[in-house]
Amino acid sequence: LASPAIDAGRVIADLRELQRRTGDADGAQRLCWGAQWRVAREYLQELLDEIGLEATRDAAGNLWAFLEGEREPALAVGSHIDSVPNGGWLDGAYGVMAGLGLLRAWARSGRRSPRTLALVDFADEEGARFGRSLFGSSAVAGTLDVQEVQALTDAGGRSIVQVLAENGVELARVGEAAAGLEHIGAYLELHIEQGPVLAREGLQAAAVTGCAGVERLRFGFIGQAAHAGTTPMNVRHDAGLAAATAALEVERIPTAHGGVATTGELELQPGIATAVAGEAWLSVDLRHPDPAALELMLSGARRSCAEAATSRECRLEEIAIWRIEPIAFDPQLVELAAGAIANTTGTEKRITSGALHDAAELARVLPATMIFSPSIAGISHARAENTEDADLAVAIAAFGALASAVMMTE
Numbered sequence: 001l002a003s004p005a006i007d008a009g010r011v012i013a014d015l016r017e018l019q020r021r022t023g024d025a026d027g028a029q030r031l032c033w034g035a036q037w038r039v040a041r042e043y044l045q046e047l048l049d050e051i052g053l054e055a056t057r058d059a060a061g062n063l064w065a066f067l068e069g070e071r072e073p074a075l076a077v078g079s080h081i082d083s084v085p086n087g088g089w090l091d092g093a094y095g096v097m098a099g100l101g102l103l104r105a106w107a108r109s110g111r112r113s114p115r116t117l118a119l120v121d122f123a124d125e126e127g128a129r130f131g132r133s134l135f136g137s138s139a140v141a142g143t144l145d146v147q148e149v150q151a152l153t154d155a156g157g158r159s160i161v162q163v164l165a166e167n168g169v170e171l172a173r174v175g176e177a178a179a180g181l182e183h184i185g186a187y188l189e190l191h192i193e194q195g196p197v198l199a200r201e202g203l204q205a206a207a208v209t210g211c212a213g214v215e216r217l218r219f220g221f222i223g224q225a226a227h228a229g230t231t232p233m234n235v236r237h238d239a240g241l242a243a244a245t246a247a248l249e250v251e252r253i254p255t256a257h258g259g260v261a262t263t264g265e266l267e268l269q270p271g272i273a274t275a276v277a278g279e280a281w282l283s284v285d286l287r288h289p290d291p292a293a294l295e296l297m298l299s300g301a302r303r304s305c306a307e308a309a310t311s312r313e314c315r316l317e318e319i320a321i322w323r324i325e326p327i328a329f330d331p332q333l334v335e336l337a338a339g340a341i342a343n344t345t346g347t348e349k350r351i352t353s354g355a356l357h358d359a360a361e362l363a364r365v366l367p368a369t370m371i372f373s374p375s376i377a378g379i380s381h382a383r384a385e386n387t388e389d390a391d392l393a394v395a396i397a398a399f400g401a402l403a404s405a406v407m408m409t410e
């Protein structure tokens with residue numbers, strides 16, 4: 001007996017209604033733990049009421065809804081309904097509404113799904129308020145360190161502890177959310193690519209093989225601030241030019257090793273037109289799906305910065321900001337996803353995600369994978385974020401086929 005199909009038209013209509021209720025002329029406004037985010041959650045509950053399901057919230061504020069099937073453990077599907085300020089209508093919400101569409105399809109079929117289905121909306125994936133991304137999913141995966149986040153405040157100076165408490169979440173207890181995994185066997189997430197690769201290749205969907213690892217640092221070039229008029233060129237220790245030289249070298253690292261390298265932030269001191277920069281701080285963000293290659297990128301960046309500093313007689317400092325190892329998705333689930341996409345679109349495509357997703361946290365503890373839809377012009381985290389309805393519909397169909405295939409596997 002064939003699985004019931006997800007009603008893609010309904011999923012897209014739900015997404016538009018969500019945007020109508022929680023967005024404005026500048027885009028999506030579902031900043032986690034805020035009023036519009038709570039409105040989005042209320043809308044989710046309305047949609048669940050329609051199919052007779054009650055949502056529950058775990059200790060980290062993640063929303064779960066279960067549709068009982070023939071067997072456990074459950075197959076979990078979902079993403080995050082929170083957005084960045086002035087965000088796009090699809091980022092996160094797409095996967096939540098498609099997941100809900102899967103539960104709706106089975107609930108209305110009059111048959112029990114081969115496995116129990118769990119819809120999950122992870123809390124605070126974006127980290128747009130307190131700077132800690134993947135909050136809810138890392139709590140579930142057991143990788144959220146409460147000590148590390150308890151001092152965080154938002155732009156208004158409000159503490160994370162207080163804001164979470166207003167949303168019924170006690171920060172000290174978020175680790176208890178991990179217990180919910182006991183009943184989950186695998187996790188699938190549908191998401192937009194948020195980059196230009198699929199759109200450029202004219203593809204409608206791709207299987208995601210994993211998430212790239214990240215090494216993020218700041219390099220400080222310490223030279224000597226000096227008067228722009230009186231200091232001859234040959235006696236300067238120009239920290240700004242050392243950083244600029246290093247940035248151009250870091251840009252070349254992917255030529256040798258693959259991956260992507262970004263120097264998105266450069267701060268000069270004193271930072272005025274009439275002085276040689278005495279200090280320069282350059283951010284370096286390196287990403288690669290392969291751990292060994294990421295390591296080579298990091299040593300290459302260190303070497304480039306050291307050489308640039310030496311050539312201008314500057315001292316070099318290094319501050320680690322953040323790192324995460326590459327996370328590979330479950331090979332068997334990636335195969336099933338690629339197969340579902342090939343059957344639905346006629347083309348097989350695999351891609352590594354350069355962005356992090358809730359699935360990356362889940363993949364530490366469960367078999368997990370994702371399907372990507374193209375993002376028009378690669379734009380995301382912006383009001384202009386969009387995907388053709390036809391492309392959304394095709395990927396929703398592939399996602400439904402993948403869920404069926406996973407439910408059939410032991």
Ligand SMILES: [Zn+2]
Nearest residue numbers: 091092125191
């Ligand atoms: Zn997202």
